[in-house]
Structure formats: structure tokens, C-alpha cells
Amino acid sequence: xxxxxxxxxxxxxxxxxxxxxxxxxxxxxxxxxxxxxxxxxxxxxxxxxxxxxxxxxxxxxxxxxxxxxxxxxxxxxxxxxxxxxxxxxxxxxxxxxxxxxx
Amino acid sequence: xxxxxxxxxxxxxxxxxxxxxxxxxxxxxxxxxxxxxxxxxxxxxxxxxxxxxxxxxxxxxxxxxxxxxxxxxxxxxxxxxxxxxxxxxxxxxxxxxxxxxxxxxxxxxxxxxxxxxxxxxxxxxxxxxxxxxxxxxxxxxxxxxxxxxxxxxxxxxxxxxxxxxxxxxxxxxxxxxxxxxxxxxxxxxxxxxxxxxxxxxxxxxxxxxxxxxxxxxxxxxxxxxxxxxxxxxxxxxxxxxxxxxxxxxxxxxxxxxxxxxxxxxxxxxxxxxxxxxxxxxxxxxxxxxxxxxxxxxxxxxxxxxxxxxxxxxxxxxxxxxxxxxxxxxxxxxxxxxxxxxxxxxxxxxxxxxxxxxxxxxxxxxxxxxxxxxxxxxxxxxxxxxxxxxxxxxxxxxxxxxxxxxxxxxxxxxxxxxxxxxxxxxxxxxxxxxxxxxxxxxxxxxxxxxxxxxxxxxxxxxxxxxxxxxxxxxxxxxxxx
Numbered sequence: 001x002x003x004x005x006x007x008x009x010x011x012x013x014x015x016x017x018x019x020x021x022x023x024x025x026x027x028x029x030x031x032x033x034x035x036x037x038x039x040x041x042x043x044x045x046x047x048x049x050x051x052x053x054x055x056x057x058x059x060x061x062x063x064x065x066x067x068x069x070x071x072x073x074x075x076x077x078x079x080x081x082x083x084x085x086x087x088x089x090x091x092x093x094x095x096x097x098x099x100x101x102x
Numbered sequence: 103x104x105x106x107x108x109x110x111x112x113x114x115x116x117x118x119x120x121x122x123x124x125x126x127x128x129x130x131x132x133x134x135x136x137x138x139x140x141x142x143x144x145x146x147x148x149x150x151x152x153x154x155x156x157x158x159x160x161x162x163x164x165x166x167x168x169x170x171x172x173x174x175x176x177x178x179x180x181x182x183x184x185x186x187x188x189x190x191x192x193x194x195x196x197x198x199x200x201x202x203x204x205x206x207x208x209x210x211x212x213x214x215x216x217x218x219x220x221x222x223x224x225x226x227x228x229x230x231x232x233x234x235x236x237x238x239x240x241x242x243x244x245x246x247x248x249x250x251x252x253x254x255x256x257x258x259x260x261x262x263x264x265x266x267x268x269x270x271x272x273x274x275x276x277x278x279x280x281x282x283x284x285x286x287x288x289x290x291x292x293x294x295x296x297x298x299x300x301x302x303x304x305x306x307x308x309x310x311x312x313x314x315x316x317x318x319x320x321x322x323x324x325x326x327x328x329x330x331x332x333x334x335x336x337x338x339x340x341x342x343x344x345x346x347x348x349x350x351x352x353x354x355x356x357x358x359x360x361x362x363x364x365x366x367x368x369x370x371x372x373x374x375x376x377x378x379x380x381x382x383x384x385x386x387x388x389x390x391x392x393x394x395x396x397x398x399x400x401x402x403x404x405x406x407x408x409x410x411x412x413x414x415x416x417x418x419x420x421x422x423x424x425x426x427x428x429x430x431x432x433x434x435x436x437x438x439x440x441x442x443x444x445x446x447x448x449x450x451x452x453x454x455x456x457x458x459x460x461x462x463x464x465x466x467x468x469x470x471x472x473x474x475x476x477x478x479x480x481x482x483x484x485x486x487x488x489x490x491x492x493x494x495x496x497x498x499x500x501x502x503x504x505x506x507x508x509x510x511x512x513x514x515x516x517x518x519x520x521x522x523x524x525x526x527x528x529x530x531x532x533x534x535x536x537x538x539x540x541x542x543x544x545x546x547x548x549x550x551x552x553x554x555x556x557x558x559x560x561x562x563x564x565x566x567x568x569x570x571x572x573x574x575x576x577x578x579x580x581x582x
Binding site for chain 1: 119120121124126127128134135136137138139140141144152153154155156157158177182183184185186191198234235236243244245246247248249370374376379381383384385386387
């Protein structure tokens with residue numbers, strides 16, 4: 001059965017809480033198909049004997065000392081928030097029924 | 103019950119670092135929203151997270167304290183989900199390679215025997231922000247978001263499905279809390295959210311190798327709530343199975359007010375989180391020596407401390423066990439001893455009255471306004487016979503509730519012990535004249551009668567008379 005890219009786009013859009021127009025969906029489905037084709041081509045490579053790599057750099061993490069430094073001033077921190085109130089970021093309420101719990 | 107209960111617990115604890123997991127914002131609660139935030143924890147483009155050394159050390163301590171195998175190579179993944187509590191659109195977690203795995207801790211099972219409970223994984227992850235929901239109007243309402251907690255350092259500890267009753271689940275949590283407190287990883291205050299617990303529970307016919315269909319329980323904010331919600335769901339599942347139906351996989355939320363579980367919908371499938379290695383965070387590498395060092399440097403745990411209390415202070419094993427069950431309480435006890443070196447006396451008061459008030463108020467020892475200094479002040483007053491032991495209980499209660507110094511309570515309430523002989527003699531004379539029969543029977547050889555007379559004097563002085571002195575004076579007066 002051929003992979004249903006339209007359905008996959010719907011699913012991913014729902015997870016990202018995006019509402020897409022029909023033409024957008026079509027375009028995304030095409031792009032998704034191309035991306036997966038590329039991934040499939042990469043998967044054809046023979047990787048026998050090669051350890052899986054998760055990072056491009058082989059250097060381990062450089063750790064940060066546990067020191068507190070000043071945070072951003074509130075008005076700067078919230079400058080890009082579309083809506084705010086009393087120091088909070090205000091967002092549309094996502095009700096329990098559609099809430100995606102961690 | 104004809105079913106075997108199978109429980110596994112997922113516990114998150116907040117670590118005790120000064121700063122957050124990947125940025126230098128303070129890791130502590132403040133009332134004003136969004137003041138402890140920065141480009142990293144707000145997920146601004148171009149910000150670069152950097153792992154907190156102390157958080158890694160604490161997580162490592164947690165892993166070795168839980169007897170885990172520690173991964174010398176591990177890394178962070180992005181767990182993607184779209185909800186306003188996470189400004190980045192993903193949570194940084196360790197999905198593919200946890201820091202610790204294959205550990206265990208010991209609890210007592212239902213028969214009181216030692217039981218090993220497997221720990222599947224211990225991993226590091228960041229906390230989410232907090233949402234306050236406003237009542238929905240026509241528009242569906244709004245949520246107010248506070249990112250102070252976002253990016254806070256957490257470890258998640260996942261048990262194997264080894265627990266067989268709600269009681270075992272509670273004992274597992276108590277043990278876990280004790281280990282995390284003693285290891286200096288977390289204060290584990292469930293009511294404040296520094297320890298959070300989700301439970302998976304299923305039933306099966308004893309002897310079955312496979313597990314039954316499980317439900318997930320959330321939103322329990324006390325050990326009691328964990329136990330009660332498990333009991334509630336175990337009964338619910340048993341009823342379903344008894345009637346020949348099937349349990350449905352679902353996530354349920356414990357409603358403390360209604361004392362029941364409520365179905366939550368919209369839970370994502372595991373694959374929907376699309377976890378992948380976070381390219382911004384380089385892998386964590388540890389050496390075998392570092393892990394071994396962490397193991398050797400683990401602080402004293404509850405059992406060791408109890409042993410020391412018996413040896414060093416000559417306490418009964420029972421006292422040592424009760425005092426060390428909570429690290430705060432054991433610390434409190436030892437702080438008192440620094441200024442009042444009578445271990446058994448201190449133990450009696452800390453285990454008894456003080457703990458009773460803590461339990462009533464739902465507080466830990468370090469949250470009480472009645473400090474070790476106050477306890478010492480109280481015990482010194484008993485020792486110096488300024489107040490009687492009975493009055494001391496009253497003073498403790500008043501000082502505990504009001505936050506006043508014990509000495510001030512004694513002064514304000516006029517609770518000073520009456521050790522003034524002339525004042526007592528007047529009361530004793532009255533008691534003797536009012537109870538001629540009792541006095542006669544004492545004279546006639548009935549020793550018990552004296553107790554009644556002492557009681558009368560105590561009553562007349564509202565418990566403030568020095569009991570020893572009353573005894574002495576009574577005997578002297580009756581015999582004269």
C-alpha cells in the first residue's frame with residue numbers, strides 16, 4: 001500500500017497545532033515525500049561496522065559551573081509575546097479534551 | 103482479591119541546584135511570573151544551552167544511590183510536543199540513552215520481608231513552565247503562562263513493574279524520597295511539587311506471565327493520594343474484569359476533591375514525540391573513575407545514620423529508625439543536640455509532640471517555625487523546672503502555631519511553674535480541708551489516695567504546680 005502523505009501531513013500538523021489550507025497540505029505532502037526519498041537513499045549506504053553517530057562533533061559537552069547570573073528583565077523577556085498580562089504570557093486556552101499531556 | 107496487582111511508578115524529582123539545567127537563571131520558586139527567564143529557557147533562536155555541572159553530579163549521585171549501571175556515554179534528546187508550557191516546542195530529555203539503568207532499591211513487602219524493586223532508568227530532563235487556566239468565556243478562555251520553572255533541573259526515575267500493592271507503592275516512594283534527600287539530590291516535597299509521581303497499574307490472574315492492560319494515573323499530590331488513587335483504580339479494574347469486560351488503556355487524573363479518577367483524553371502516542379538527539383548539546387562523557395568516586399562519596403544514608411544514632415547517642419533502635427526516616431527530622435534532632443546534649447529526652451520530644459504537630463500541619467521539620475533553638479529553649483525550661491512536662495506540651499503547641507518563642511509563650515500565658523512554697527501551701531491546705539475522706543484513707547495506709555490529692559492541687563493550679571514539690575508538701579502536711 002502506498003504511503004499516505006496527505007494523512008501524515010494532517011497528523012504532523014495536528015501535533016504542531018497548525019491549521020493548513022488544502023493547497024498548503026498538498027505542497028507539504030510533496031515536500032515530505034521528497035525528504036523521505038532522500039532519507040531512503042541515505043539508508044541504502046552500507047554502514048556495516050560503523051557505530052551509530054548522534055552528533056556531528058565528537059567532543060564531549062563542556063559543562064557550565066552552577067552559578068546564578070541575572071535573568072532577563074521582565075519587559076525584555078516578554079517583548080515578543082503576542083499577548084501578556086500581569087507579567088504572564090497570555091495564550092488561548094487549550095481545553096482538557098484536546099490537551100496533549102506529556 | 104483474585105487478581106494480582108502490577109504497579110510501576112514514574113517519579114520526577116527537582117534537583118537542588120542553584121541555577122537551571124541549561125542556563126544561569128535561578129532554580130527557585132518566586133511568586134512573580136517570568137522573572138527567572140532568559141533566552142535559553144525561553145527558547146529564543148540562537149540561544150545555546152549548556153549543561154549544569156552540579157546537576158550532572160547530582161543526577162550521577164542519584165543513579166549510583168539507586169544502584170544503577172551508569173552510562174559513560176549518554177546524550178540529550180528533544181522530545182517534541184506542542185503545548186504552551188514548553189516555549190521551545192520540545193523538552194530536552196534523555197530518551198535513547200539514560201544516565202542510569204538497571205538499578206534497584208529495597209522495600210518491605212506486604213509480609214514485612216525485604217523486597218528488591220527494580221529501577222529501569224534514571225535520566226536527566228528539563229522541567230516545563232506552569233499554566234494557570236482562566237475560566238472559559240465564549241472565546242474558550244485563556245491560559246496564563248509562567249516560565250520561571252521552565253528549564254529547571256529534573257531527574258526521572260522509572261521503576262520496573264515490580265510493585266504488587268498500593269502499600270508497596272507508598273513504601274517505594276518513601277524509600278525513594280529518603281534516598282534522594284540523603285544523597286542531597288532533592289528535598290522531595292510532594293505537596294510543593296519537588297517530587298511528582300505517575301503510576302501505571304494493571305491486574306492479571308496470578309501465575310500469568312504477560313501483563314494485563316494498564317491505565318496511567320496522574321495528578322496525585324501526596325503519598326496518600328497515590329495510595330488512594332491506586333486503590334480506587336484497582337477496584338475499578340477488578341469490577342471490569344469480573345464482569346468479563348476488558349480494561350481500556352487510558353490516562354486518568356486523580357481528583358482530590360471528589361476522591362475519584364477522571365479520564366483524560368488526547369494523550370499522545372509514544373511515537374508522536376519524535377525524539378531525536380539535540381544537536382545543540384554535545385554528549386555527556388564520564389569516566390569509570392568519576393562514577394566510582396561518586397559511589398564512594400555518597401553521603402550517609404538513613405540506615406547508616408540510624409546505626410550511628412544508636413551507637414553515638416545510645417538511642418533505642420526504634421527511636422533511631424523514626425528519626426532518620428526523614429533527613430530533615432534527623433537533621434533537626436542533631437541540631438537540638440548541639441545545644442542540649444540529652445539525646446533520649448530530645449528524641450522523645452522530636453518524635454512525639456513535634457512530629458505530631460508536623461503531621462497535622464503537613465510540614466517537614468525544616469519548614470516548621472518551631473526551630474531547633476526553640477526546642478532547646480523549651481527543654482531547658484523543663485530541665486530548670488520553670489515549667490512542667492505537661493505545660494511544655496501546651497507551650498510547644500502554642501509556639502508551633504504562632505511562631506512565638508517558647509519563653510514568650512510561657513510569660514504571656516502565665517504558665518510559669520509554681521515552685522513557690524508559700525503559694526503552694528495555701529492551695530494544699532485548701533485541698534486537704536476540702537477532701538477529709540481522702541486524707542483519712544491515706545492516713546489509713548492507702549497510698550493511692552495521695553495521687554488523688556496531688557491531682558486536685560494540679561487542677562487548682564491548672565497544671566502549673568511543681569508536682570514533686572506538691573508531693574513533698576502534701577505528705578509533710580498530712581503527717582504533721
